[in-house]
Amino acid sequence: MAAWGVAGFRRVVGRGLGPVVSLALLVPMGVALWRAEPTRTCWDAPEEIAALAHDPRAATARLDPGPDTGNGTGAVADLLAPRHWVTCAGPSGPDLLGSILVAATTGQTVDDQDGPAVVHTEAMASVLYDIVEVLGAPGRDAVAPPRLRPWDGPSPVVPHGLEPYLATVLAAYVTDLVDPLDSELPLRTLADGETGEARSLFPFTGIDVVEVDAEDGTTTQSRHPALPTLVERIAPHPQAFAILHDAHRAYAAHYLDHLTVADGGELMAGVGLPPGTDGFEVLPEMTTGLVELAHLRGRFFEDGTIEDPAAFDAAVGEHSRGTYLAVADPPTLPVATGDLARRAPSPAAEVGDAPVLEGRDHLLIMLERWAELRGLPEAERVPLRALLSYSFTRGLDWTQWNWRYS
Numbered sequence: 001m002a003a004w005g006v007a008g009f010r011r012v013v014g015r016g017l018g019p020v021v022s023l024a025l026l027v028p029m030g031v032a033l034w035r036a037e038p039t040r041t042c043w044d045a046p047e048e049i050a051a052l053a054h055d056p057r058a059a060t061a062r063l064d065p066g067p068d069t070g071n072g073t074g075a076v077a078d079l080l081a082p083r084h085w086v087t088c089a090g091p092s093g094p095d096l097l098g099s100i101l102v103a104a105t106t107g108q109t110v111d112d113q114d115g116p117a118v119v120h121t122e123a124m125a126s127v128l129y130d131i132v133e134v135l136g137a138p139g140r141d142a143v144a145p146p147r148l149r150p151w152d153g154p155s156p157v158v159p160h161g162l163e164p165y166l167a168t169v170l171a172a173y174v175t176d177l178v179d180p181l182d183s184e185l186p187l188r189t190l191a192d193g194e195t196g197e198a199r200s201l202f203p204f205t206g207i208d209v210v211e212v213d214a215e216d217g218t219t220t221q222s223r224h225p226a227l228p229t230l231v232e233r234i235a236p237h238p239q240a241f242a243i244l245h246d247a248h249r250a251y252a253a254h255y256l257d258h259l260t261v262a263d264g265g266e267l268m269a270g271v272g273l274p275p276g277t278d279g280f281e282v283l284p285e286m287t288t289g290l291v292e293l294a295h296l297r298g299r300f301f302e303d304g305t306i307e308d309p310a311a312f313d314a315a316v317g318e319h320s321r322g323t324y325l326a327v328a329d330p331p332t333l334p335v336a337t338g339d340l341a342r343r344a345p346s347p348a349a350e351v352g353d354a355p356v357l358e359g360r361d362h363l364l365i366m367l368e369r370w371a372e373l374r375g376l377p378e379a380e381r382v383p384l385r386a387l388l389s390y391s392f393t394r395g396l397d398w399t400q401w402n403w404r405y406s
Contacts, residue, residue: 042088045096049079053091053099053109056118060104064123065130076130085159098165101131105169106338113168117338120173125189125198128173132202135166135233136226158230163237166230171247171341176200177227178251178288195334202227228292235296236305238315245316245357247341248289249324252363254340255286256326256370261380287388290359291395297357313357320356321345326370360392 052059065074079100085093099110105128107118135158158166170177176199191198202225234240300306322345356362367388371381 042086043084044088053103056103056107059100060123060127063104063127065126077134080134092161094159094161098162102165102168106172117336119197119336122189122191122198125200128169128200129188132226132230136230158233163234163240166234167240167243171243172338173200174247174251174341175337178285197337232296236300238312239319242316242319245293246321250343251340252286253324253326253366257331260330261374261376287391287395291392294359295396325366328373363388
């Protein structure tokens with residue numbers, strides 16, 4: 001999310017989308033049957049709540065905050081209360097809660113994530129916004145970023161086992177992660193002007209956090225954007241990392257799909273990109289999500305959040321669905337946003353030795369393959385390669401500065 005705000009508000013309305021391609025996004029998580037210890041407090045989930053995991057329409061209606069989207073005190077906050085994380089019987093708390101969140105935000109059950117995506121409604125997008133506000137809030141007992149000291153606010157955490165479900169929810173809105181709204185307008189959701197599909201609009205600036213030193217009474221003020229914080233809290237989970245990483249690579253391939261080459265060799269925007277878009281606008285945006293994940297992965301290795309880097313990378317590789325390359329012919333039809341993350345990986349024979357977790361190298365391989373398919377002259381490839389490498393490096397530098405000093 002390092003490059004948020006580059007596109008601005010003009011990209012929010014009237015954005016077209018790409019071709020309908022779908023495959024399983026969610027690696028089967030399994031449902032762990034859980035029974036609490038006799039002396040431990042547990043949640044006896046009401047039948048009508050448990051049923052929401054299998055009834056997406058009811059789940060959305062139950063959790064939809066309506067005009068109160070973003071206050072973090074509604075039905076979403078109540079559902080995710082710590083007292084619900086340990087169930088008395090049936091699925092574990094994270095499995096039950098995660099299945100309900102997936103159903104409410106995608107319009108489909110966990111088992112249906114391998115089919116064509118449902119177009120997001122404003123109610124679904126509103127639920128997602130509240131999820132991010134609740135689980136991305138700063139708090140004393142939260143798995144908080146190092147830049148935030150404990151304070152006396154609410155104390156949300158992400159219970160272990162919920163991370164892959166949250167990654168699935170975020171991946172279904174990958175466009176909103178990469179190109180969020182950088183505006184002071186009081187908007188949290190908005191329907192696309194062309195497709196009618198709703199977006200969750202996460203302001204880049206976040207909220208003010210004021211902390212008071214207990215010893216000398218001095219105050220420190222910082223900005224706390226909830227979305228990057230939530231990503232940081234779930235990214236140490238290998239399956240969650242893989243889901244997000246796959247979604248951002250599929251998104252990059254989707255953008256290359258929609259760039260066309262004119263007879264004179266210049267790049268032009270095809271169906272699905274804003275009017276006037278060219279490669280020099282698209283390539284920096286393509287790097288945004290992968291840059292953030294690369295930064296987090298490196299920092300987790302450095303600070304010991306991930307104790308065994310090799311084991312983590314191997315686990316991410318096992319959960320990854322494959323490698324993504326652009327298609328040979330520019331698409332002509334739009335696609336639901338949820339289908340971007342369900343894009344089918346490219347055949348292994350076409351991919352070669354693409355380094356899945358080396359974002360810059362992976363994107364350069366993707367760019368070269370696209371250039372060959374589209375017949376882009378070598379003279380036109382040189383500046384694009386340079387721009388892609390520069391965008392990735394600059395994005396890493398900006399991300400490191402932003403996470404350190406925000």
